[in-house]
Amino acid sequence: MSDIAIRAQGLGKQFTIGGPQERYKTLRDTLADMALAPARRVRSALRGEHRPKTHNESFWALRDVSFEVRRGEVVGIVGRNGAGKSTLLKVLSRITEPSEGYAELRGRVGTLLEVGTGFHPELTGGENIFLNGTILGMKRSEIERKFDEIVEFAEVERFIDTPVKHYSSGMYLRLAFSVAAHLDPEILIVDEVLAVGDAQFQRKCLGKMEDVANAGRTVLFVSHNMAAVRTLCSQTILLRQGQVAAIGPTDQVITQYLASSADDLSAQIALPRSGEGAPGTATTLSFATLAGQPQAEFRLGEPWQMTLEFELFKPLEQVVAALGLVTVDSTPVITYWSQPSDLRAGRYRVTFQCKLPLGPSELQFAVGLSTYGRPFYYVPGLGHVSVSEIAEGEQPANPSRGGLLMNSDVYTIEPAE
Structure with a gap:
C-alpha cells in the first residue's frame, strides 16, 4: 500500500468576480423580489429598457x-x-x-x-x-x-x-x-x-x-x-x-x-469580506500618525493610530469591534476593544490609539466584529507595521521580535541577604 495520504497535481480554482453587488437581504425581501420580478420585466419591456451589461472578471x-x-x-x-x-x-x-x-x-x-x-x-x-x-x-x-x-x-x-x-x-x-x-x-x-x-x-x-x-x-x-x-x-x-x-x-x-x-508595508489595506449570510463585514484597516499622516513605519516611543472601517447590513445590538496586535511570529502584544453599541445598518469607523512603549518590532493584526459576544467576523494575520529606529532622547534597545519597554519610577537597589 502506498504511503502517500494526500497527492495534489496541478490544482487550480477559478472564480468570477464583478457585476452588480447586492446588499444583505432578509428572506422576506427575497420572496418579495421574486413576486415582483415578472411585473418589473413586463414594465421594462414596454418602456424599451434593457438590462445593463455586467462586466465580470475571472x-x-x-x-x-x-x-x-x-x-x-x-x-x-x-x-x-x-x-x-x-x-x-x-x-x-x-x-x-x-x-x-x-x-x-x-x-x-x-x-x-x-x-x-x-x-x-x-x-x-x-x-x-x-x-x-x-x-x-x-x-x-x-x-x-x-x-x-x-x-x-x-x-x-x-x-x-x-x-x-x-x-x-x-x-x-x-x-x-x-x-x-x-x-x-x-x-x-x-x-x-x-x-x-x-x-x-x-x-x-x-x-x-x-x-x-x-x-x-x-x-x-x-x-x-x-x-x-x-x-x-x-x-x-x-x-x-x-x-x-x-x-x-x-x-x-x-x-x-x-x-x-x-517587505510589504502599507498604510491602508482592504480586508477580506465576510462569508455569505453574515450580518456585517470589516472593509479597511489603516495606520497613521496622531496628526493623521498615513504611514506604516513608526519610531520607538512614537504614538500612532489604527482605524478600522466596517459595514453592517442590518441593525445589530451590542456590537463590539476588536483589533489585536501580534508580532509577525505570532507573539500576542495587546488587544483593543470598543464599547458595546447598538448600531443601525450602515458604514462605521473606529479609531484606536497605540501609545505603548513598544520595542523594535514587526506587527500584524487580527480584526474581529461581534454581537453579544458572538463573533460574526474574524480574520488574523492582517497588515504589517514596523516599529524601529530610536526617537530623540531614547536609549538604544536590543533588537527583538516585539515586546514592551517598561521603566519603573519607583524602585530600590539593595544587597540581597
Missing part, C-alpha cells in the same frame, strides 16, 4: 498547486490572507470542485474549516453533537460511544441540554472542535480554529492534534499562528497568490514567509 484563487503528504505527517500551510489557503482546503475536502488538476486523499477525512458548520442554534449541545457528527460522517453508534468523551473534552457538561444559541463563542468553539476531533479520521484537515479559543483550550487542541499525529494519522494544518505551526508541523507549504512558493522544513519556510511579509 481570477485564479489557486493555480498549478502540486504536493504530496505522506501518511502520519503533520504539514502546515502558511501564507497571507488571500493566498489561497482556505480555497485549497475546501478543494481537498470536496466542498468545491477544482477548475483544473486533481487531488487524491486516501483514507477517512475529518475537516474543521468553519467552526460550528452544521450547528443549529435552536438545538441543544447534545442534539448538535449528533447532527454535526452525522454531517461529518460518523455513524449514530459511533457518536453514542464517544458522546461522553466529546462532552468532557469540550467542557460543556453543565450546558449540554441548553440550546447553543445561548452558548458563549468559546463554548461554541470547544464543542465544534471536539466533535470534529473525535471523528478519528485518517486525515484531519484544520483551518485556523485555534485563533479564537482561550490559551488553555488552544493547548488542548494542540495536544489532540498531536495525539492524532502520534497515532499515525495525517494532519493538514492552516494557521497564522507561527508558534503553533512550529510546534505541530515537520513540513510546511508556503502559498503566495494562489501558487506554491516554497515546500520544506517548517523553520526554513516560516523564515522565508516572515521575510517576505517584512
Whole structure:
C-alpha cells in the first residue's frame, strides 16, 4: 500500500468576480423580489429598457498547486490572507470542485474549516453533537460511544441540554472542535480554529492534534499562528497568490514567509469580506500618525493610530469591534476593544490609539466584529507595521521580535541577604 495520504497535481480554482453587488437581504425581501420580478420585466419591456451589461472578471484563487503528504505527517500551510489557503482546503475536502488538476486523499477525512458548520442554534449541545457528527460522517453508534468523551473534552457538561444559541463563542468553539476531533479520521484537515479559543483550550487542541499525529494519522494544518505551526508541523507549504512558493522544513519556510511579509508595508489595506449570510463585514484597516499622516513605519516611543472601517447590513445590538496586535511570529502584544453599541445598518469607523512603549518590532493584526459576544467576523494575520529606529532622547534597545519597554519610577537597589 502506498504511503502517500494526500497527492495534489496541478490544482487550480477559478472564480468570477464583478457585476452588480447586492446588499444583505432578509428572506422576506427575497420572496418579495421574486413576486415582483415578472411585473418589473413586463414594465421594462414596454418602456424599451434593457438590462445593463455586467462586466465580470475571472481570477485564479489557486493555480498549478502540486504536493504530496505522506501518511502520519503533520504539514502546515502558511501564507497571507488571500493566498489561497482556505480555497485549497475546501478543494481537498470536496466542498468545491477544482477548475483544473486533481487531488487524491486516501483514507477517512475529518475537516474543521468553519467552526460550528452544521450547528443549529435552536438545538441543544447534545442534539448538535449528533447532527454535526452525522454531517461529518460518523455513524449514530459511533457518536453514542464517544458522546461522553466529546462532552468532557469540550467542557460543556453543565450546558449540554441548553440550546447553543445561548452558548458563549468559546463554548461554541470547544464543542465544534471536539466533535470534529473525535471523528478519528485518517486525515484531519484544520483551518485556523485555534485563533479564537482561550490559551488553555488552544493547548488542548494542540495536544489532540498531536495525539492524532502520534497515532499515525495525517494532519493538514492552516494557521497564522507561527508558534503553533512550529510546534505541530515537520513540513510546511508556503502559498503566495494562489501558487506554491516554497515546500520544506517548517523553520526554513516560516523564515522565508516572515521575510517576505517584512517587505510589504502599507498604510491602508482592504480586508477580506465576510462569508455569505453574515450580518456585517470589516472593509479597511489603516495606520497613521496622531496628526493623521498615513504611514506604516513608526519610531520607538512614537504614538500612532489604527482605524478600522466596517459595514453592517442590518441593525445589530451590542456590537463590539476588536483589533489585536501580534508580532509577525505570532507573539500576542495587546488587544483593543470598543464599547458595546447598538448600531443601525450602515458604514462605521473606529479609531484606536497605540501609545505603548513598544520595542523594535514587526506587527500584524487580527480584526474581529461581534454581537453579544458572538463573533460574526474574524480574520488574523492582517497588515504589517514596523516599529524601529530610536526617537530623540531614547536609549538604544536590543533588537527583538516585539515586546514592551517598561521603566519603573519607583524602585530600590539593595544587597540581597
